[in-house]
Amino acid sequence: MSVYDHKPLWAGAQYDPAPAGGAVSHLDLYATPERDEPAAGSAGPAVRLRAGVYRFTLPILPPGRYWGSVTFTPSHGADPVTDASVRLDLPLGQGLVGSPEAVADALGVALPLTAAQRGRYEQTLRDAQADVVAYLNRPLVPRAVTLRAVSPSGIGDPEDPCSWPVDLSDDFVEVTAWRQNPDGTYDVDLLVGLDGAREEKVVRYVVAHAAESIRQRPDQDGGRRVSSVSAEGQSISYESAPSTGQAGALPTLASLNGLRRLALQRVGGPPRAPWPYSSSRSRWR
Numbered sequence: 001m002s003v004y005d006h007k008p009l010w011a012g013a014q015y016d017p018a019p020a021g022g023a024v025s026h027l028d029l030y031a032t033p034e035r036d037e038p039a040a041g042s043a044g045p046a047v048r049l050r051a052g053v054y055r056f057t058l059p060i061l062p063p064g065r066y067w068g069s070v071t072f073t074p075s076h077g078a079d080p081v082t083d084a085s086v087r088l089d090l091p092l093g094q095g096l097v098g099s100p101e102a103v104a105d106a107l108g109v110a111l112p113l114t115a116a117q118r119g120r121y122e123q124t125l126r127d128a129q130a131d132v133v134a135y136l137n138r139p140l141v142p143r144a145v146t147l148r149a150v151s152p153s154g155i156g157d158p159e160d161p162c163s164w165p166v167d168l169s170d171d172f173v174e175v176t177a178w179r180q181n182p183d184g185t186y187d188v189d190l191l192v193g194l195d196g197a198r199e200e201k202v203v204r205y206v207v208a209h210a211a212e213s214i215r216q217r218p219d220q221d222g223g224r225r226v227s228s229v230s231a232e233g234q235s236i237s238y239e240s241a242p243s244t245g246q247a248g249a250l251p252t253l254a255s256l257n258g259l260r261r262l263a264l265q266r267v268g269g270p271p272r273a274p275w276p277y278s279s280s281r282s283r284w285r
Contacts, residue, residue: 002092004056005049008072009083016052021076024054029066029088040066049177050159058092064112065089065101095141096125097196098207106211124210132196132206135253138261140196142172149185164188171261194259202259205251212250 007014008024017023026044030037041061046054068086073079089099100113100121113121133140147164156163161173164186177189196202 001060002058002090004043004058004086004088004092006046006054006056006070006083006086007052008054008070009085010074010081014052015074017072017074018048018051020074022073022078024048024070024072025080027056027068027070027086029059029061029068029086031064031066033067035067035069035084046070050175058088058090061090063090063118065099094122096122097129097140097199097203098125098210100125102203102207103211103214106207107214120214121210124213125206127213128206128209129196131209131253132202132256136194136256136260138194138259140194140202142174142191142193142195145190145192147186147188147190149181149183150188151185158186158188161190164190166190166192199259201251201255205253205256208250 004027006024006027008017009015010017024044024046026042027046028035028039029041029043031040041059043056043058046056049055066088068084068088070083070086071080072083074081089101100118101111103121103125104111104113104117109117129140145166147166150165152158152163153165154163158178159175161175164175166173166188172192172194174191174195175188176191179187181187196206
């Protein structure tokens with residue numbers, strides 16, 4: 001069973017109904033974008049994690065793409081409204097920053113996917129993701145950490161990680177929820193590390209390169225790019241992906257430079273003699 005965190009939209013903007021006495025009641029998931037058939041599954045009511053973020057515990061559904069509608073009341077006594085901005089590729093929480101359905105979209109392959117297609121696409125996603133992990137020198141899946149019975153420093157913002165006694169050596173720390181205990185202390189839920197699934201440029205790179213990997217195999221779905229076919233159809237010429245800088249070109253690893261974790265060497269000490277004369281070749285990270 002997985003969870004989905006939703007930010008309600010109302011009148012074209014993100015909206016938190018709780019301060020006005022409203023509530024987020026339920027999520028309905030449909031197998032088609034028209035949403036004109038009975039819901040394949042429903043979840044709710046949602047739990048408010050923090051300002052503007054509500055968590056649904058999703059029902060167990062077959063893998064695939066689902067279109068959702070979230071129903072909530074904007075304020076106390078107001079009529080319910082529907083937010084139809086939800087589109088989910090299930091299952092969630094599998095350690096992948098992209099989905100097999102996203103790869104199928106890039107290849108022009110119709111949904112739903114077969115089990116064999118899903119398995120191939122998942123593997124190519126993992127391969128592309130491994131390249132990103134190696135380049136960034138950091139994992140793409142954050143760690144869930146809970147601080148127990150802690151007190152905030154000063155009168156800081158509870159959504160600010162600096163308000164809590166947490167190791168900020170990792171440059172990606174997010175407070176996802178907090179709960180006050182009877183003794184006045186707090187339990188605080190954190191995500192520590194880069195969440196690649198929420199970084200658009202990471203998702204774009206992984207999905208694009210996974211799709212291109214499949215496209216370059218003549219026996220796989222999606223086919224290769226055809227540049228020309230002889231009049232008799234007896235010969236076919238193929239072309240490669242557009243070059244860097246051209247429209248439709250694959251994103252490069254350099255586009256992820258802003259997320260790189262650099263290996264650092266201790267500074268402030270005396271200069272080290274060049275190898276092989278120095279006593280150590282180790283690096284401090």
